[in-house]
Amino acid sequence: MLRPTSILETVLYVDLLDRAEAFYLEVIGLELLHSDPRMRALDVNGRGVLLLFQRGATTKDVDTPFGKIPAHDGQGPGHMAFAIGAEDLDLWRDRLAEEGIAVESEVAWPRGGRSLYFRDPDGHCIELATPGLWQGY
Numbered sequence: 001m002l003r004p005t006s007i008l009e010t011v012l013y014v015d016l017l018d019r020a021e022a023f024y025l026e027v028i029g030l031e032l033l034h035s036d037p038r039m040r041a042l043d044v045n046g047r048g049v050l051l052l053f054q055r056g057a058t059t060k061d062v063d064t065p066f067g068k069i070p071a072h073d074g075q076g077p078g079h080m081a082f083a084i085g086a087e088d089l090d091l092w093r094d095r096l097a098e099e100g101i102a103v104e105s106e107v108a109w110p111r112g113g114r115s116l117y118f119r120d121p122d123g124h125c126i127e128l129a130t131p132g133l134w135q136g137y
Helices: 017-027 086-098
Strands: 009-014 031-036 039-043 049-054 062-064 067-069 079-083 105-108 114-119 125-129
Touching: 009 017, 017 031, 017 039, 017 049, 086 114
Parallel strands: 009 049, 079 125
Antiparallel strands: 031 039, 039 049, 062 067, 105 114, 114 125
């Protein structure tokens, strides 16, 4: 069966690009790959890309010299999870506390993984998950 090998990009739609960029660079530790007035692309440790789009700025197709990017958009709070090492869970909990970010929930999964849930500045539900959450992770 033909299957994708992984998820390459995850998208969140945000109200203020600069604020969202600062959060993901300074708090989460991602690196900026690309910046323009409608979006930011952030590297997730060489294993994926987080795309932050200005909410409402992608409702029309975009023609580029390389081809057309179809329209897309989203409303309301989204969800995404970052993979972290089990040994880093307490360090992440401390980091979030230092940044004044409340952990909304902590889950101990049946397979042994643990998750911390919190909100980014746009209200998206962000998860930090250790191995053991899913089969294969």
